[in-house]
Amino acid sequence: MTPADLFAAYADTLDEGPLEIWPTFFTATATYRIVARENFSRGLPLALMLCESRAMMDDRVRAIQELSMYAPRVMRHVVSSVREPEPDRVMATYAVFETPPEGDTRVFSTGRYLGHLALDHGTIRFSELTVIYDTALIPTSLIYPL
Amino acid sequence: MTPADLFAAYADTLDEGPLEIWPTFFTATATYRIVARENFSRGLPLALMLCESRAMMDDRVRAIQELSMYAPRVMRHVVSSVREPEPDRVMATYAVFETPPEGDTRVFSTGRYLGHLALDHGTIRFSELTVIYDTALIPTSLIYPL
Amino acid sequence: MTPADLFAAYADTLDEGPLEIWPTFFTATATYRIVARENFSRGLPLALMLCESRAMMDDRVRAIQELSMYAPRVMRHVVSSVREPEPDRVMATYAVFETPPEGDTRVFSTGRYLGHLALDHGTIRFSELTVIYDTALIPTSLIYPL
Secondary structure: OOHHHHHHHHHHHHHHOOHHHHHHHEEEEEEEEEEEHHHHHHOOOOOOEEEOOHHHHHHHHHHHHHOOOOOOOEEEEEEEEEEEEEOOEEEEEEEEEEEOOOOOOEEEEEEEEEEEEEEEOOEEEEEEEEEEEOOOOOOOOOOOOO | OOHHHHHHHHHHHHHHOOHHHHHHHEEEEEEEEEEEHHHHHHOOOOOOEEEOOHHHHHHHHHHHHHOOOOOOOEEEEEEEEEEEEEOOEEEEEEEEEEEOOOOOOEEEEEEEEEEEEEEEOOEEEEEEEEEEEOOOOOOOOOOOOO | OOHHHHHHHHHHHHHHOOHHHHHHHEEEEEEEEEEEHHHHHHOOOOOOEEEOOHHHHHHHHHHHHHOOOOOOOEEEEEEEEEEEEEOOEEEEEEEEEEEOOOOOOEEEEEEEEEEEEEEEOOEEEEEEEEEEEOOOOOOOOOOOOO
16 A cells, blocks of 8 residues: 555545544554644644544544534545655645535645554554644634544 | 546546547446535435436537536646545545636535546546535536536 | 656645745756746746746745745645656646635635656756646735745
């Protein structure tokens, strides 16, 4: 599986579900975090979402699924410029669009992925994935992984 | 020609024309349809556009070209995550943008392509292509293929 | 380096900086220009930006860096459909998004890249790059390369 195939499958899982599959893209001890570009470039540890193991990701999935008041939106990830600057290190660019139930599609977030890969039980998984989003303001509606 | 090259050429034809070339990406008996995500996931047969042969696609092209009152807009397809989950089966993600003659560029539609490929007279073509768009509402201005 | 890798590195440099690196993607005598789709298809020589050598690109970079009153925005290039229709000729599609300091991300520009490549001191560089943008109106705020 190439890095481009991995990101394609990852994006497809977030857009099409089921969301329970999302943690399986990570090793058991992987770190996943979503950080603002501003905080990332200043080296600040602030994260909009932080999971320090796959078990924490499973918890996050359950929490999202229990939030029944949450309005359903369709998300669509367009991932481009997937590259592997060093072995087991991957980078990619993303634009995520959201479509509310009866509304127009709009840009939800743009930014970058920085990841580390590991061969885990014969499958390539993320041992670390950082999502760096371009907006300075935190989109408070975000409870979904990116 | 890889699936990524095929989608790149397909998208380029829709964006840059000439539109008469569009049906040549399909086999003579191919099915092309545009369906709303909602209807697709419920298995409903409703389609925003349905062509059950290349001849029907040629008719569609002629109908579009005769609609002279139609305001010219520039469309731009960004296709990503092209993959081939099984031999001759292809999937991809798209975001299409539109730019009106004197206005700002905006998101027109996001969604997915699901296709089947066939080797037809030495050329790889779609024997089936389904466009699944994310909006619930039908964009009534849509008369163009996606 | 594949054409896709080249465009990924090019886009990353424009989005993440430093901007001084941008001219190094070109040969010393390369031409870089940004033209409106309308002007391009009519064959008009009008360009929104025109640099006829790498030295002119270096000047442009210095001019941008001295414009301190310029509001910082984050740009994000999503480049897709990279292809090489003939040896040393490349094409790609782009969507560029901008995020103002305290605002929402929006579509800044969509369009195409048409380029010629040359092997220059052992590195693949653009000997020519034309950016064709879809809007008819000139975005007057544009002083950055695309």
